Structures are given as structure tokens and as C-alpha cells.
Amino acid sequence: MQNKTIDGTMLRSLMEAGQVWLKTNHQMVNALNVFPVPDGDTGTNMLLTMNAAVAEVNQNGNSSAGTTAAAFAQGALMGARGNSGVILSQIWRGFSRSLHGNDTINAQQLANAFCEARDTAYKGVVRPVEGTILTVTKDIAAEATEAVKDTDDAVEVLRRCVIAADRSVASTPEFLPILKQAGVVDSGGKGLFFILEGMVRYIDGLSLEEATFSVKPLSAMDLENALEDVEEGQDWEVVVDFKPNDGFDLGTFYKGLEDLGTSIQVGEGEGMYRMHIHTLLEKRYEPIDYIMGIGVITKVAMENLLAQMDDIETSAKHNTIELENVQPGQIAVITVSPGTGISRVFASLGAAAIVGGGQTMNPSTKDILEAFEDLPTDKVIILPNNKNIILAANQAKDVTVKQVRVIESKTIPQGLAAMLQANPDGDLDKIADKMAKSLKYVITGEITTASRSVEIDGVNVKEGQVIALMDGKLAVSSDSLEHACMLFLDKAEAQDHELITIFFGAEMKHVEANRIADLIRERYSNLEVELQEGGQPHYQFIISIE
């Protein structure tokens, strides 16, 4: 009779295992979201709910299964986050109610608890949508009811429920066209599956800390970054799209692949799978042969990674910019930048996304919107860094459901000054306020060549002359670049400030920029003068005076 029932202590371990396994896999659940709503972090919401539930069990659980389940349900209720978290807490509430007063859980009682969980979950909504976590709950309860006809072992019932949950999750796209279109399964259902699977993995003594294999929606496959993990000798990349035959089992498939190479990724969508692997030169056809045996291949792509790596290493060193990785709830700063050097400075100060654009290439509202719509937070600050882009930024603010503040920075130096005040963890309005106030502490100089002859604000300019704009207004003109810089710095009363930062443009030579920077250093020896590669077009220099 050993192990046929579950007592409070074991239930507690199972719940914990479910939570840990969900934690291991919650990013994958997040990746399944197809609805662009702010409540989109299903995996995270379910995990936070489970965390609260487990914390409560650790406080108030005991050797009685009924008491432990009640503590678990209470914790889940108190910690429920988001739609999926609320549903999960309802599931556990029904589950625990059914177990009230029981010291142990036998097979029949477990089945009853799953049925009660289903009934309670369905009661919380007027129009239940099938193809969601509710459907999975229903299928689990049905399987549990069937299972008790065959066994009196509660663990065996749980095992069968996990299999049913897996099948049910796989069927969700049949109910919801939007899932089918996106090539994913329901995220909430998948989260529930992981919780139950974690319990069985615990019983079987399997690891809960490491995802064994991960199948992602095709859109979430990250083949570009997989390059970073190229191991010695594994210098061929093979990607195969295929439609599996009946009886295809992912676990077995994965094990087979492990003998062939490394950096394995499998994605699924619309009835087909995509396999990615790194393999040895002489083994490069083996994955194809292997997959031919289990399905119909629709497409094969092969590449020599070593050759590719050389290309990437030379270009990546210059072009990859490490953006701030914002977490849910944090403030993301989106900034517009006209050149790679300036982008890099913004990134080093913590920008979460950078939109290319500037004087002659204004980004659209859509460009700006796309930069932040997919970030995992709903608090966003936009730095347009050009007066012609402020409008687009404000429009992006108007169409999104996220909370957006636009700091009306009109120049790159203003944007950088504002960026220095950014803090991902502060209060959105306070930070935005601080950033907006910082704009006036910086003077901007933009040095460029006049495209036509004109006289504005008493400054006479001939076509082809070098001009300097101070905070957007024409300030000085001159025949030489260095002279224009000096005149501008004079006019801006640079000597009364502390720091001059010079960003040189894409058309400037480094040596020439250095020479002019040295002249400025000589003249303003009491100031700090910094020269940076800005990479912006049209403007030889963008100068910031603080």
C-alpha cells in the first residue's frame, strides 16, 4: 500500500516541485503570448501566484493534506496576479475545498479534487473560452475520473493527468484560431501543464532546475544568438523544417539529436517543426537522414559557421550595441539616434531601445511604437532628440495602451542629459519630470555645412560655409570648420561651464576630429573636453556643453 496515497508533507513537496518547474520554464510560457495586452506575461503571473502559494504552505502547511492544500489555495488567492494568476488561484481553491478535512489523498479523492477544481474554475467566468487553461483543467479532470477506474494509486492518477494535460495543451490551437495563426499553444494551459509535470518529475527524481529540452514557437527561435555557442569542431549549422509522422515523440527526437551535435533548438508551429543543430563537418548530413526516418522534410538549410563567425566577429565588434534588458514593471527609455556612436553612448547609459533617425530621416510613429510595444514593461519614456520627431513620439504615446511619457528633447545632448537622470526602478512621473528638467542644463551646438545662402537672426551665411546652430538656432557662420567651432564656443560662453563633449559625424575623419578637439582643449584648458565617435550624417560635430 506504500505510496498509493499522498499526505500533507508529500503534497507540499509536490507543490514546491510544480513551482520550481514552472520557474524553470516560465520564460517559455511568456513567449507563447499572442495577445498584445499589458497583462501578457502569463508565465510570470502564474509563477508569482505559485510563489505566494508555496510561501503560504511553508508557513502553515502540515502533515495533513487538507490543511496543506488549504494553505496553498489561500496563498494563491492572496498572490494572484493577472488573469492567468486569478484562474490558477481558483483552480487551487476548488482543489483544496474538495480535500477539506482529509489527512491523506487517495486516487478517488485526487480525481474528485481535480473535478472540483474544474467546476470552480468555470464558475469564475460568464463566457468560458475554450482552448485556454479552462479547457486543460477540464481535460485533466476527465482523465482523472477515467484513471481511477484502472488504478487505486494516487500518483498513477497524477501521472495520467500530466499526459492528458500535455495532449490538451497541444489541442488548444484547434479551438482558438488566433493560436493557430501564431503557431503557438495556449500559454496559461502550458503553465498549468508545467506545474503538474514538475510534480511527476519530482516523484521520478528528475531535475527541476534545468529545462530538459525546449520547444518554442517558431517566432521565438533565436538562431542568430545560437552562433555564440559554437563549440570546437561543431562548425556546421543545419536547420531542417519537417512535418512529423504519426507517433512522433519530442523527447525521443531530442535524445536522438543529442548524439549528433550541440546547440539544439526545436521550434513548432502550424503542424510543422523546425530543428536547429550544430554539427561536425563529416556528420552534417546525419541530422537530415535521421529526420527523414521520422517525418517529411520540407526544407533544409546548411551553413559553414566558421566562415560565418569570421564575418560576424569583424562586423559585430563594431555594430552590436548592448541594450538595457528591462524587466516587467521597470521604466524603459526609448531614444532616437542618428548614428551608431551616439547609439552606443545611449545604450551604455541604459536605453532599452534605439530608433534610428535624425534631421533628414524622421522615424514614423510606427517605428517608435514597434521599438517599445514588445518590451516586457508598460512604463515607457521616449526621447525624440529632434524637434521634428516630437510629434511622432506623441502620436506613439496616443495609440499605445502602455503608459508613455515623452520628454521633449530637441537635440542629442539634451537627450543624453535627460538619459543621465533615467532610473529603471523609479516612479514614472517623477523620473520623467527629472529628465524634462535636465534639458535646460545643457547647451547644444550642431556644426554643419550650409546648403544654401541665407540670412537669419542677423547671421549671414553663404552656401558651402560652415555654420553652427546653438540650441537649434543659427548662431555663427565661418569659412573653416575649426573657426566655426571656436566662434560657437565663444558665443555659448563655454568658459563658464565644465564639460565639452564633441561627437564627430560619419563624414569626419578621426584624425581631423582629434586635431580640432586638441585646439579646443588648448583654448579651454580649465574645461574637460571629450571626443566621441557619433556617426551621425550631415553634422560634422554635435557639441554638448554642460
Add this chain to the structure above:
Amino acid sequence: MGQEKTVLGSIHISPAAIASVVYQAAYQSYGVVGLAPKNLAEGLASSITHDPNRGVNVAFEDGKLIIDIYVILEYGTRISSVAQSVQNAVRFSVEKHIGLTVAEVNVHVQGLRVSNPD
């Protein structure tokens, strides 16, 4: 009233139209089991209404769209989480379907339905 000018004339969107979208969105949020009439006088006849205009109030103040929604929630759910989900869903739906920016969504929990007392 929601108003928009186009080259051909203007488009008016009535509060009732917006209320219908709000009504649908609220019912999609897990935990919402009904909408309630805004005040007692209206509600004497029935406690749960199926007329969207009776559980939803749509107002334009200084060009801002303010939505008040009166809901009955399922007992045993975390009220604050459900109410937040309703706010998100309503705002998202109205902005998506109607294209107006929502300034406020105020959720009034008018009561709880007890299916299962614990």
C-alpha cells in the same frame, strides 16, 4: 461624445456604442460574473443586468474619455487583480475597437457572487 473630423465630415461615436465594447471586454475578464446597475433605484428590479448601458457609464470630460464600470465578481477571487484585469481589458478593447484614448477606467465592485462558500 467621441468625435473625429475627416475630409468627408465628422464621425460621432455615442457613449452607448462605447458601452457595448466595454461590456464585452468586461465579460472576457476572468472573475467577472455580472454587471450591476449604477444605483439602487435602477437596481431594485434586478441585481444583475444584461443591458450594457446599465452597468457602464461613459463620460467625456474636457475631451477625455472616462469609463465607469459596475461589476459583480466571483467570491474567492483576488478582487484587486480581477479589477486590474478589467481595467486593462476595457482600455485595450476600447482603444483597439474604437480608436479613442481612454483616460480613466474606474471599476466599481458592486457585489460578489458566492457560488461556493469556503
